[in-house]
Amino acid sequence: xxxxxxxxxxxxxxxxxxxxxxxxxxxxxxxxxxxxxxxxxxxxxxxxxxxxxxxxxxxxxxxxxxxxxxxxxxxxxxxxxxxxxxxxxxxxxxxxxxxxxxxxxxxxxxxxxxxxxxxxxxxxxxxxxxxxxxxxxxxxxxxxxxxxxxxxxxxxxxxxxxxxxxxxxxxxxxxxxxxxxxxxxxxxxxxxxxxxxxxxxxxxxxxxxxxxxxxxxxxxxxxxxxxxxxxxxxxxxxxxxxxxxxxxxxxxxxxxxxxxxxxxxxxxxxxxxxxxxxxxxxxxxxxxxxxxxxxxxxxxxxxxxxxxxxxxxxxxxxxxxxxxxxxxxxxxxxxxxxxxxxxxxxxxxxxxxxxxxxxxxxxxxxxxxxxxxxxxxxxxxxxxxxxxxxxxxxxxxxxxxxxxxxxxxxxxxxxxxxxxxxxxxxxxxxxxxxxxxxxxxxxxxxxxxxxxxxxxxxxxxxxxxxxxxxxxxxxx
Numbered sequence: 001x002x003x004x005x006x007x008x009x010x011x012x013x014x015x016x017x018x019x020x021x022x023x024x025x026x027x028x029x030x031x032x033x034x035x036x037x038x039x040x041x042x043x044x045x046x047x048x049x050x051x052x053x054x055x056x057x058x059x060x061x062x063x064x065x066x067x068x069x070x071x072x073x074x075x076x077x078x079x080x081x082x083x084x085x086x087x088x089x090x091x092x093x094x095x096x097x098x099x100x101x102x103x104x105x106x107x108x109x110x111x112x113x114x115x116x117x118x119x120x121x122x123x124x125x126x127x128x129x130x131x132x133x134x135x136x137x138x139x140x141x142x143x144x145x146x147x148x149x150x151x152x153x154x155x156x157x158x159x160x161x162x163x164x165x166x167x168x169x170x171x172x173x174x175x176x177x178x179x180x181x182x183x184x185x186x187x188x189x190x191x192x193x194x195x196x197x198x199x200x201x202x203x204x205x206x207x208x209x210x211x212x213x214x215x216x217x218x219x220x221x222x223x224x225x226x227x228x229x230x231x232x233x234x235x236x237x238x239x240x241x242x243x244x245x246x247x248x249x250x251x252x253x254x255x256x257x258x259x260x261x262x263x264x265x266x267x268x269x270x271x272x273x274x275x276x277x278x279x280x281x282x283x284x285x286x287x288x289x290x291x292x293x294x295x296x297x298x299x300x301x302x303x304x305x306x307x308x309x310x311x312x313x314x315x316x317x318x319x320x321x322x323x324x325x326x327x328x329x330x331x332x333x334x335x336x337x338x339x340x341x342x343x344x345x346x347x348x349x350x351x352x353x354x355x356x357x358x359x360x361x362x363x364x365x366x367x368x369x370x371x372x373x374x375x376x377x378x379x380x381x382x383x384x385x386x387x388x389x390x391x392x393x394x395x396x397x398x399x400x401x402x403x404x405x406x407x408x409x410x411x412x413x414x415x416x417x418x419x420x421x422x423x424x425x426x427x428x429x430x431x432x433x434x435x436x437x438x439x440x441x442x443x444x445x446x447x448x449x450x451x452x453x454x455x456x457x458x459x460x461x462x463x464x465x466x467x468x469x470x471x472x473x474x475x476x
Contacts, residue, residue, distance in 0.1 A: 046077075046126065047074075047126055047128075048074075049072070049075060050077050051074050051075070051076060052104075053076045053077075053095075053097040053104045053106060054097055054103050054104045056104075056129075056134055057141065060134055060141070066133050066134065066147050067133065067134045067135065068131075068146075068147075069129040069130055069131065069132055069133075069134070070130070072130065073129035073130050075127060075128055075129060075162070076097075076127050077097070077124065077125070078095030078096055078105070078106070078124070079095055079096055079099050079123070080093060080094070080095055080120065080121055080122065080123045081094050081096055081122075081170055081187070081188040082094035082255060082268075083270040083271070084113060085116040085270070085271070086238055086239050086240060086270055086271040086272075087235060087237050087239045087240075087241075088235045088268060089235075089268070089270070090113065090235070090237065091109065091112065091113055091151055092108065092109055092110065093110050093115055093119055094107050094108070094186055094255055095127070095186075096170075096187045096188060099168045099169065099170055100170075100171040101171075101173070102188075103183075104141070104186070105141065105187045106134070106141045106142065106143050106186055107137065107257075108127060108142070108144070109142060109144035109149050109150065109152065110151055111152060111153050119163065122168050123163060123167050124164035125162060125164060126161075127143065127160060128159065128161075131145065132152075132160075133145065133147055133149065137149045138261075138262055139257075139258030139262030140185045140186050141186055172189050172190035172253050173188070173189045173190070174189070174190050174192055175191055175192070176191070176223060177191060177220075177223075177228075177230050178221065178223075178227050178228075180230060180265050185257060185258070186255065187255065188253065189253065189255075189256055189267075191219065191253075191254065192250075192251045193250075193251070193283075194220060194221055194250070195219070195247075195249035195250075195277070195282060195283050196217060196218065196245045196247070197229070199218070200217050201245060202244065202245075203217060203245055204241060204242050204243060204244055204245070205217070205240055205241050205243055205245060205272070206235060207242045211236050212236065214233045214234060214260075215233070215234045215236060215241065216259075217233075217245060218230070219267065222249055222283035222285075225287055225411045225413065228388075230267060232254070233257075233267065233268055234268075243272060246272075246277045246279065247279055247282070248277035248279035248280060248282065249278065249281050249282055249283050250277035250278050250281075251275075252274060252275050253274045253276070254267035254268055255267070263421070264421075285411065285413070286410045287411045287413040288411065288412050288435070288438055289413040289414055289437075290434035291434050292432055292433065292434060293433070293434040293436070296374045296376060296432060296474040297374055297475045297476045298476070299370065299476065301365055301370075301474060302363065302365065303472050304317050304320070304470075306333055306342050306468075307342050309333030309344065310333055311334060312332060312334065313332065313333055314330045314331065314332055315344040318363075319362075320360065320361060320362060320363060321359065321360070321361040321399075321401055322359070323358070323360075323361065323401045323404050324357070324359075325357035325359060325405060326353070326355040326356060327348060327353030327358070327450075328351055328352075328353055328356070329346060329347065329348045331344045331345065331358055331359075332344065332345060332346070336467070341469075343467055344468050345382075345465055345466060345468065346358045346448035346465070347382075347450075347464070348387065348448075348450040348451075348452060348463050349463045349465065350452075351463070352452055353451065355449075355450075356387075356448070356450045357448070359404055359445055359446070359448075360446045361397075361443050361445040361446075362444045362445070362471065362473070363443065364442065364443045365441070365443065367395070367438050367439050367441070367442055368439055368440065370476065371436060371475065372436055372476030373435040373438075373473060373475045374432050374433065374435065374473070374474050375415065375430065375433040375434075375444060375473050376429070376432060376433070376471070376473075376474075377415075377429075377446075377471040378427040378428065378468070378469045379427065379430070379466060379468055379469075380418055380424065380425075380427045380428065380466075380469075381418050381420065381464060381465055381466050382464065382467070385420075385464035387464040387465075388448070388449050389417055389448050389449075389466040389468075390417075390447045391412040391444065391445070391446060392409040392410060392411060392412065392444070392446075392447060393409065393412050393445075394443060394445065395440035395441060396408050396440075397409075397442075399443075404445075409445060414431065414433050415430045416430050416431050417430070420464075427469060444473070450463050450464065
């Protein structure tokens with residue numbers, strides 16, 4: 001493969017510049033858009049010593065320390081997947097090692113803007129490694145000078161980033177929200193079956209009060225109401241920052257990255273055109289959504305604080321159902337020292353379960369016998385670690401353990417469940433969750449899901465803890 005050697009053309013370019021001035025005297029140009037420079041002036045052979053970016057990543061992972069390359073370190077090759085044309089990227093060039101099915105990507109720090117006029121989306125490039133440092137910046141792989149990843153100066157751009165004559169179609173990795181992980185960082189993905197939730201509709205991409213550097217908007221999976229959303233992030237300097245988020249649902253193509261403090265995954269698109277939504281279709285969730293009440297009612301239908309349970313034994317208050325759908329763990333009574341009282345929790349840490357699904361279900365209540373029912377409870381977690389807890393309602397469950405899995409269960413959409421980022425000592429209120437719109441004889445279920453399919457232990461992927469206390473249902 002060949003790439004452009006612009007440095008050999010300095011003298012010729014001076015002559016071209018003079019001719020351009022003369023030409024402009026006799027003509028005018030109405031199109032002021034940036035154009036990609038011609039690449040047919042000169043080509044030379046691809047550089048010797050070119051290595052796969054994945055090999056550099058593997059070397060870094062082996063030692064977990066930044067790698068500073070010496071002389072004659074060679075080049076890495078990759079394909080450009082970022083574009084600063086819309087203003088959502090600034091002085092950075094993100095490349096991945098393959099046009100299709102990539103395995104690695106890197107964020108190259110460059111003190112040049114704009115970059116899209118030379119390194120457009122899909123352009124193959126070679127990056128000289130001599131003197132650069134490879135490591136992690138803000139949670140993703142990066143290349144720059146020194147461990148602070150100082151940018152490549154404009155005067156050295158042609159020396160360090162060589163522009164191949166090949167431009168290719170980048171095929172995005174198709175993923176669901178729940179699939180996004182470190183393995184896709186700095187890579188071009190298509191996240192399918194998503195929407196901006198109702199709480200985000202009407203907002204701009206990045207022009208709301210409180211949007212200091214970026215606008216963080218949640219993207220919700222249509223496949224699972226309780227699945228953790230991912231943040232769709234737009235710079236407050238983006239040209240389209242004041243546009244409204246689209247309604248509907250569909251797919252989003254973007255680069256997987258991390259937020260500035262490396263706390264969570266984010267998606268960064270090149271432009272609003274990377275969102276492909278059907279404006280007439282929203283996610284069809286099977287949910288109970290009666291809204292929030294002003295407060296609990298004066299009549300108590302259920303009040304359970306789990307104080308009568310036995311420590312480290314299954315939680316089984318009178319009329320409640322403690323059921324294992326998969327795995328070996330149950331909801332278990334424990335003593336919470338921060339609250340100085342018992343509670344119940346589900347935890348599959350060191351269980352060895354490839355899948356743990358544990359249910360704790362309230363006694364059945366006749367929701368036709370009164371009105372104004374309100375649900376309250378408190379949740380906490382001790383490092384949820386991608387395990388999850390859901391709050392569900394059913395009015396066709398027969399009240400038996402055998403009937404749990406055959407009943408129809410709907411998500412209680414308005415209930416707040418503790419987030420994974422919450423301090424482990426804090427218990428978070430569900431809010432005053434109205435159940436006034438449900439009918440029949442029904443029950444509330446708290447369902448825990450986790451997994452140690454990856455080997456578990458302290459490095460297990462979804463083997464965390466959820467804690468529950470003070471479950472109340474009141475009415476008028």
